[in-house]
Amino acid sequence: xxxxxxxxxxxxxxxxxxxxxxxxxxxxxxxxxxxxxxxxxxxxxxxxxxxxxxxxxxxxxxxxxxxxxxxxxxxxxxxxxxxxxxxxxxxxxxxxxxxxxxxxxxxxxxxxxxxxxxxxxxxxxxxxxxxxxxxxxxxxxxxxxxxxxxxxxxxxxxxxx
Numbered sequence: 001x002x003x004x005x006x007x008x009x010x011x012x013x014x015x016x017x018x019x020x021x022x023x024x025x026x027x028x029x030x031x032x033x034x035x036x037x038x039x040x041x042x043x044x045x046x047x048x049x050x051x052x053x054x055x056x057x058x059x060x061x062x063x064x065x066x067x068x069x070x071x072x073x074x075x076x077x078x079x080x081x082x083x084x085x086x087x088x089x090x091x092x093x094x095x096x097x098x099x100x101x102x103x104x105x106x107x108x109x110x111x112x113x114x115x116x117x118x119x120x121x122x123x124x125x126x127x128x129x130x131x132x133x134x135x136x137x138x139x140x141x142x143x144x145x146x147x148x149x150x151x152x153x154x155x156x157x158x159x160x161x
Contacts, residue, residue, distance in 0.1 A: 002049040004106040011114025015136030037075040059089040
């Protein structure tokens, strides 16, 4: 299976800063920041083999088609066909992601989340990029994401402030 980018929404594709700028409350946060989507689109354009899965608390209310509609609503030319799956919503995000990875065995993967899903002792610890909730995904993350997904041996714990 191709490399996978596992995405969270809150703190990644939207941010505390974005929500504050548009006077949105956390419970109204079913919005995406088009600028953050452009960053993901840049990653996907850099390597036609990378696909996305959604690993978010939103999975309890959003299915695969809902995500595709939402992404295209906020960025009309987003390649929604590259969103290939949604992790289970019946368990926590870490468990859901581990199950998905076990069942699908991608060639490489990177998790982008504003929470640290794996602790230092977990074998997937080095496969995560932690964002800052207030900032979300930034332009500085693009090259790191591309490098890690294209070169599995370059993986190291990536943290952003």
